[in-house]
Amino acid sequence: MNRPALSELAGRYDLVVIGGGITGAGVFREAVRSGARVLLVEAGDYASGTSSASSKLVHGGLRYLKSGQWRLTRESVRERQRLLREAPGLVAPLPFVMPIYADRPPGRWLMQIGLRLYDAMAGVRRSAWLGAEAALAREPTLRREQLRGAMLYEDAQTDDARLVLRLIVDAVAAGGTAINYTEARLRRDGAGVAGVTLRDVAGGGEREIGAAMVVNATGAWADRLDGAPPGAPKLRPLRGSHLLFSAQQLPLRQAVSWLHPRDGRPVFAYPWEGAILYGTTDLDHDDDLAQPRPTAAELAYLIEGLQAQFPDHPLQAHEALATYAGVRPVVAGGQADPSSESRESALWTAPGLVGITGGKLTTFRVTAREVLEAAARQRPSLRPASATPLFEAQAGDRLTARYGRAGAAAIGAAPEAERLPLGDTPYCLAELRWALRHEAVLHLDDLLLRRTRLGLVSPRGGEALYAPIGALCREVLGWDETRWLRECERYRTIWRTRHAPPPP
Ligand SMILES: Cc1cc2nc3c(=O)[nH]c(=O)nc-3n(C[C@H](O)[C@H](O)[C@H](O)COP(=O)(O)OP(=O)(O)OC[C@H]3O[C@@H](n4cnc5c(N)ncnc54)[C@H](O)[C@@H]3O)c2cc1C
Missing domain, CATH: 3.30.9.10 (D-Amino Acid Oxidase, subunit A, domain 2)
Structure with missing residues (x-):
């Protein structure tokens, strides 16, 4: 997948999706599968908004069960089970222990009942009680004092940014068009939204594109794209830190x-x-x-x-x-406590437009299909195709899950020196080479913070790895020394501002 120039885009599409997070990527994939001519537009890098900054859990959310959000929890655990089957390796089982202490909540019985319900909603039986010794044998780091035992239960984990990337790359391979670092504004005619005006954030230049329908999937930015049209929800951005x-x-x-x-x-x-x-x-x-x-x-x-x-x-x-x-695009429901606000998504429509915001990473596919059903009420040809597995049957190994079959084969065939792990991380230079060649990388931060997560899991943002990474960027992207130094400066500024631990 290469980043097209604005001039290479068609003048008109059946559907333009604004926002390259998990919501936009999900809608993009479903719409391409239905046979529509679709353009996805992202103002920054793919997944550079909330979708690279989640807790990376594919889960029902036990706390949503506690707050009575039954529908959301049930839908989420069912999606979790489906993603575990259809995206093995990218969505992986994550067994949890929840220690139970004599001197603090939660109590055993309440948790046991809650987890039985959680299992029942997913149609599985994973939760179990472990006595104190068994709990410590499973997880020796737990505080021992007053430990009565632990509840065992299962959710799933993912790499959120890679999940977004896989959806986009697959949809582009299936005939869709995607462009990052391009900001969209809505364009209206007398009948409603008629297309978008695109601005190339990286290279400059503007272009107008016609569209039968536009989807606003801009997450926490949803009410900024279009002012506050009638029916659109009021957002309450909630920050979560890690x-x-x-x-x-x-x-x-x-x-x-x-x-x-x-x-x-x-x-x-x-x-x-x-x-x-x-x-x-x-x-x-x-x-x-x-x-x-x-x-x-x-x-x-x-x-x-x-x-x-x-x-x-x-x-x-x-x-x-x-x-x-990360910032959760939560729909304001008037609750005093942020954690009591509902995590359900909100959908609104206007002539030529469907807006969608809120919701969870886990339920992206359900959301995408709801968006297309809403779009089809105005443009019947946009009705989603019947549901098929997320990715074509794939092995659950790490490389296939993250880069698809062709990527895994190329990375596996790279010289041994390029397949060695970089520092204490699971990444290798061959993965970076693949991402630079095939995944629309424009900046060093795309490579180190989202195509891989080297910048988050290496000391000082991966500084010690600059030399081999710089050599690769020069070779594959043709960056000269000036460009490399500029990219390092940009990356260091982002890392210092958003990811550096505080001083002692
Ligand atoms: C701290 C935290 C933890 C979370 N943990 C989980 C979890 O463990 N499991 C789970 O299921 N969910 C979790 N969530 C929720 C989940 O991450 C979000 O619901 C989801 O990522 C939102 O995706 P999105 O695509 O709607 O928004 P985003 O990912 O923010 O995407 C919107 C995109 O629109 C782009 N954009 C904005 N304006 C324009 C424009 N004019 N033109 C073009 N592009 C534009 C932005 O650049 C952005 O990339 C968590 C959220 C947070 C904040």
């Missing part, structure tokens, strides 16, 4: 979830991409939507929760490999 530690710092064998001692909110830590991912918070975000970062107060809250659960590993925020924050 810390990444090395597996040596917090040697977890598996995922652990527990309730934060300060406010009883669920938090979790689990092994992800060779590191340990820990989160999260849920707070009103009044700042720049494109530059969320954890505040000092959030980091202090997260560290307090971590130390309460893993007292033998008294980590501080400044020791983290990296941090990141």
